[in-house]
Amino acid sequence: MERRTFLKLAGAAAAGASVNAVAATLPWQRTARPADVVVIGAGAFGGWTALHLREMGHSVTLVDAYGPGNARATSGDETRQIRVGYGDREVYSRWVMRGMELWREREREFGRTLLSNAGRLQLATEFNAGLRASRDVFSRLKVDHEVMTAADMRRRWPQLEPGEMSAGLYEPGAMIVRAHQACVAVAEAASRKGVQLVAGRAQPGRPTGTALAQLALQGGGSLSGASYVFACGPWLPRLFPDLLDGKLLTPRREVYYFGTPAGDDRFNCPNLPVFSEASHYGFPSVDGKGVKVCPTRGDADADPDNDERIVTPHQVARSREYLARRFPGLKGQPVVETRVCQLENTADEHFLIQRHPGWSNVWIAGGGSGHGFKHGPVVGEYIAERVLGRRSDPELEALFRLKA
Ligand SMILES: Cc1cc2nc3c(=O)[nH]c(=O)nc-3n(C[C@H](O)[C@H](O)[C@H](O)COP(=O)(O)OP(=O)(O)OC[C@H]3O[C@@H](n4cnc5c(N)ncnc54)[C@H](O)[C@@H]3O)c2cc1C
Numbered sequence: 001m002e003r004r005t006f007l008k009l010a011g012a013a014a015a016g017a018s019v020n021a022v023a024a025t026l027p028w029q030r031t032a033r034p035a036d037v038v039v040i041g042a043g044a045f046g047g048w049t050a051l052h053l054r055e056m057g058h059s060v061t062l063v064d065a066y067g068p069g070n071a072r073a074t075s076g077d078e079t080r081q082i083r084v085g086y087g088d089r090e091v092y093s094r095w096v097m098r099g100m101e102l103w104r105e106r107e108r109e110f111g112r113t114l115l116s117n118a119g120r121l122q123l124a125t126e127f128n129a130g131l132r133a134s135r136d137v138f139s140r141l142k143v144d145h146e147v148m149t150a151a152d153m154r155r156r157w158p159q160l161e162p163g164e165m166s167a168g169l170y171e172p173g174a175m176i177v178r179a180h181q182a183c184v185a186v187a188e189a190a191s192r193k194g195v196q197l198v199a200g201r202a203q204p205g206r207p208t209g210t211a212l213a214q215l216a217l218q219g220g221g222s223l224s225g226a227s228y229v230f231a232c233g234p235w236l237p238r239l240f241p242d243l244l245d246g247k248l249l250t251p252r253r254e255v256y257y258f259g260t261p262a263g264d265d266r267f268n269c270p271n272l273p274v275f276s277e278a279s280h281y282g283f284p285s286v287d288g289k290g291v292k293v294c295p296t297r298g299d300a301d302a303d304p305d306n307d308e309r310i311v312t313p314h315q316v317a318r319s320r321e322y323l324a325r326r327f328p329g330l331k332g333q334p335v336v337e338t339r340v341c342q343l344e345n346t347a348d349e350h351f352l353i354q355r356h357p358g359w360s361n362v363w364i365a366g367g368g369s370g371h372g373f374k375h376g377p378v379v380g381e382y383i384a385e386r387v388l389g390r391r392s393d394p395e396l397e398a399l400f401r402l403k404a
Contacts, residue, residue: 026067026187031221032196035059037387038215038225040202042068043075044179044373045365046231047186048380049387054195056384061223062190063215065201069183072304074233076180077255077339079283079292080373081274083120083174084143088133091399092371093141095378102377103177110185113178116286119273120174121153123165131169138171146170157273159266159329165277174274176286179373186376198223204230204239204362211361227387231365234304234344240356240364247402248352248367250342252302254311256319257290257337258330266329267291280322290336291327293319302342309340345369346402353383353400363387367400 035058039050042064050062069075082100086092107114124131127147138145146152148168153160162168191197201218214224230239237244260267272284272291283292295315316335324331344366346352352367365383366372372379385391 026184026191026197028067028197028199030198030200030217032061032063032198032223033059035061035196035223035225037061037227037229038063038202038223039229039231040064040215041231041233041235042187042197043073043183043231043233044376045233045368045379045383046229047183047190048376049229049231049365049383050195050380051186051190051193052381052384053387054190054193056388058388059194059196060190061196061198061225062187063198063200063202063217063223065199065218067199068187069180071309071339073183074341074344074368075183075373077341078178078180078289079176079286080179081118081120081174081283082115082177082374083171083274084138084141085120085122085134085145085169085171085174086137086371087130088137090137090140091396092375093137093143095375097141097143099375099378100173100175103175103374106185106189106377110189112181112185114182114185115178116176116269118174118176118269118284118286119170119172121148121157121160121273121275122169122171123153123162123275123277124167125164127167127169131167134169134171144172146172157271159272159327160275161326161328163325170273176269176274176283177374178286182376204228204359207359210359212356212359227361227363229363229365229383229387231383233366233368234302234342236344236352236364236366243357243364243402247347249345250302250304251345252298252300252307253294253341253343254298254315254319255292255294255339255341256311256316256335257285257292258320258323259290259333259336260285261329261333264329267327275326280319280326282323291323291330291333293323295319302340304342307340307342309338311335311338311340343368343370348403351375351379351400352402353379353386354397354402 234250269284346367349369356362
């Protein structure tokens, strides 16, 4: 079998793939032996699924068009938060509690610093239903938390000015995960354990009756497996338009990293927590990258392949104004880096994990809906068990089914 590096492949027009420097070290191929399962997409959902399937003893091919955690993918940013606070969606809080342990174990196994303890502060104008629901779940699950007034917040973080936000809920155990690095680490571990990595864009090929026989690779070639898991994030509606058009939405999101003043570590992790309120959320500076600020709104539909990742000046101005209000010490600081990303939202923001209605050996896994990354280690295991027919949990199956 021909083995080349991903870097060489990037030069080959047939591959139709670009590369990031870290993924270039992985042994990407253009083809693979038939496998028990072919996973399409090496983001948070697909990468962890491939790793778990392999660890459960199955032969696996993992194919990606642009590489794990690439700049177009939803998993591609520097950082993602891991928090138990989920309002009344306790099922996800429970998954996060298990996930936090798994993340720590995997961090040790991968030998990379992927996690930072940051804590997370939710702010609101009053102690509203969302905060109450999170607080109740924290109490039930015995998760450390603190209900705060504006005065408490000012005392704890003098660099933060809560303004009209008179209520706070603090989760000290919340973490930040280095998202891009984690995707690469998962693909590396998968490869080390025998997963075949293929660089290429896959399309469902010929169906045989009610099963899919193979995948066609753009530019030539094919891949085959007994089962297929399409974990293609915001690309899913493009692959399965009949099923997902209008049901999995891909709104564009802008992310800004604002510089911190020279020699001032008040805005670095862990001196400032992850912060979240109705209009914006953000992260303290991690690895000197700057304070990350993300507006929560914006409905323009994104094209993950072709959109230019250039931010809009009026949105930057709004976020700069927000930042100056909430963190007066950051007033006037420059934007030092930006990202433009897209969500992959289901109508109810629950994950989408189900068998394809027409093809018995095809699974669709995605719909992270702005909160999927942190669940990687748990959701990957869950998807692997569903595909292998080892898990039956009607409540979860109903939750993760595409709603009409
Ligand atoms: C701005 C923003 C902030 C977020 N913050 C958080 C957070 O703090 N915490 C959290 O837990 N979650 C967060 N999320 C959500 C989380 O990032 C996503 O739910 C998760 O990364 C989705 O992963 P995925 O594997 O489904 O998709 P992706 O990461 O997009 O992966 C899909 C992969 O499939 C590949 N692909 C697509 N089509 C093909 C094809 N035909 N052939 C081969 N490969 C293909 C792509 O190249 C890509 O690598 C956030 C999302 C956004 C946009």
